Amino acid sequence: MAKKITQEPEAGAGTSQMKAAPRDSVTLVDNRTGKEYEIPISYGTYPSYGAAINCLELRKVKVSDDDFGLMTYDPGYSNTASCKSSITFVDGEKGVLRYRGYPIEQLAEHSTYLETAYLILFGELPSKEEMAQWTHDITHHTMIHEYTKKFMEGFLYDAHPMGMLVGTVGALSTFYPNAKNIFDEKSRHKQIWRLIAKLPTIAAFAYRHNRGLPYAYPDNDLSFTGNFLNMMFKATEAKYEPDPVLSRVLDVLFILHADHEQNCSTSSMRGTGSSQSDPYSALAAAAAALYGPLHGGANEAVLRMLNEIEDVKHVPAFIEKVKSGEAGRLMGFGHRVYKNYDPRAQVIKGLAHEVFAVTGVNPLLEIALELERIALEDEYFLSRKLYPNVDFYSGIIYEAMGFPVDLFPSLFAIPRTAGWLAQWQEMLLDEDQRIARPRQMYTGVDERDYVPVEKRG
Numbered sequence: 001m002a003k004k005i006t007q008e009p010e011a012g013a014g015t016s017q018m019k020a021a022p023r024d025s026v027t028l029v030d031n032r033t034g035k036e037y038e039i040p041i042s043y044g045t046y047p048s049y050g051a052a053i054n055c056l057e058l059r060k061v062k063v064s065d066d067d068f069g070l071m072t073y074d075p076g077y078s079n080t081a082s083c084k085s086s087i088t089f090v091d092g093e094k095g096v097l098r099y100r101g102y103p104i105e106q107l108a109e110h111s112t113y114l115e116t117a118y119l120i121l122f123g124e125l126p127s128k129e130e131m132a133q134w135t136h137d138i139t140h141h142t143m144i145h146e147y148t149k150k151f152m153e154g155f156l157y158d159a160h161p162m163g164m165l166v167g168t169v170g171a172l173s174t175f176y177p178n179a180k181n182i183f184d185e186k187s188r189h190k191q192i193w194r195l196i197a198k199l200p201t202i203a204a205f206a207y208r209h210n211r212g213l214p215y216a217y218p219d220n221d222l223s224f225t226g227n228f229l230n231m232m233f234k235a236t237e238a239k240y241e242p243d244p245v246l247s248r249v250l251d252v253l254f255i256l257h258a259d260h261e262q263n264c265s266t267s268s269m270r271g272t273g274s275s276q277s278d279p280y281s282a283l284a285a286a287a288a289a290l291y292g293p294l295h296g297g298a299n300e301a302v303l304r305m306l307n308e309i310e311d312v313k314h315v316p317a318f319i320e321k322v323k324s325g326e327a328g329r330l331m332g333f334g335h336r337v338y339k340n341y342d343p344r345a346q347v348i349k350g351l352a353h354e355v356f357a358v359t360g361v362n363p364l365l366e367i368a369l370e371l372e373r374i375a376l377e378d379e380y381f382l383s384r385k386l387y388p389n390v391d392f393y394s395g396i397i398y399e400a401m402g403f404p405v406d407l408f409p410s411l412f413a414i415p416r417t418a419g420w421l422a423q424w425q426e427m428l429l430d431e432d433q434r435i436a437r438p439r440q441m442y443t444g445v446d447e448r449d450y451v452p453v454e455k456r457g
């Protein structure tokens with residue numbers, strides 16, 4: 001067990017002499033003034049992964065009393081810890097991912113999505129009784145109000161399902177006005193059940209709406225993913241029986257997507273939630289952030305890219321086009337944090353064969369394997385540490401299972417709901433957190449006087 005370092009030295013300006021004993025601080029010299037500042041370092045559980053200085057300390061670094069003080073400039077937050085969190089741990093250099101300390105590989109092998117969601121949200125694996133209650137609570141909130149269904153009917157027949165999901169989740173806040181009571185634990189938990197339970201229903205209804213198919217209502221006898229497959233694919237049969245292999249594989253995919261610390265969508269959830277808006281509005285913002293092709297929309301983009309490549313013999317030429325910038329990015333490759341193989345991609349690659357044993361092989365797999373083989377030998381990708389990420393193989397599996405390509409981002413949003421809600425709740429209960437409000441470095445013109453139109457040159 002790693003030791004938590006709690007000792008924090010005093011902060012202060014003007015500490016000039018070097019002390020022999022090492023201490024948890026950095027000394028910063030302002031060459032404009034010659035002044036030195038000692039700034040304390042604080043740590044997460046692991047000193048080597050979570051060391052940070054409080055950037056407000058930098059405001060003490062000034063050239064004069066009326067100077068604003070130093071800020072940090074960090075577009076894209078590449079090196080800024082926006083919170084302390086005990087939910088998910090990622091070591092991008094080693095390719096490690098853990099939820100609440102449990103390795104993702106163990107959860108993928110032994111857990112279920114609902115159990116993992118409970119773990120992420122409440123910090124511990126549930127007891128048998130807690131699990132039974134949790135399953136009941138989720139299962140009994142899968143229905144959506146008939147007016148929500150009517151609301152969805154207003155979308156065009158070719159509306160993108162993720163756009164429908166973003167809009168409909170936002171609209172849920174009008175159905176549950178009590179959700180505004182975000183500091184009432186009971187109310188918060190109710191919204192958590194509702195959101196985890198209703199996202200699959202909304203995604204499946206979006207699909208049915210696009211196809212002009214009658215809606216299939218939730219079946220409470222089925223598992224979380226079994227029921228989702230039922231709402232997606234039930235036709236005229238009296239009772240839909242999900243394939244056990246496919247529903248287990250989907251469950252594992254959901255485990256792998258459940259949380260991933262402070263990514264773009266989670267930061268949107270926390271950022272929007274920091275103004276104390278209700279969780280439906282905050283989650284709509286998070287889902288909107290996920291929609292983009294650099295984030296959760298990448299699984300859809302990968303499939304479109306593989307179809308465009310069309311044949312394995314076109315792969316070398318395609319790689320060259322990526323390197324020259326002609327073909328855009330190699331979708332499903334690269335990650336801000338992972339500079340090694342994404343551990344989720346490793347598990348997903350293994351799952352593909354289980355799925356193909358049931359569905360038949362997706363011919364796009366051959367193209368994907370060849371892309372990976374060539375990219376992982378190529379200097380361009382090696383030097384930039386670009387490896388397959390979670391989205392590289394997931395789409396091939398989803399397609400083999402019968403999901404349409406434009407539904408893929410929703411298949412990311414459904415399980416990520418647990419992570420978003422856990423991070424939102426952690427943010428609300430964290431006394432350090434305030435409304436999200438970054439600073440800027442103003443680069444525009446200085447003050448000037450208004451000129452009437454007739455006097456403008």
Ligand code: CMC
Pocket residue numbers: 260263293294295296298322328329330331332333334335336337384386389390391
């Ligand atoms: N294909 C080709 N080159 C790439 C790629 C890629 N997929 N990703 C990064 N690069 C290059 C980039 O051009 C840059 O090169 P140079 O230094 O010569 O300018 C270098 O690698 C660093 O890229 P970056 O844009 O600074 O990296 P980032 O950390 O800002 O971006 C990323 C991370 C995931 C947005 C990016 O790797 C990317 O666009 N990947 C493709 C989209 C994708 O698969 N997204 C899913 C991410 S995993 C699921 C999730 O959590 O969302």
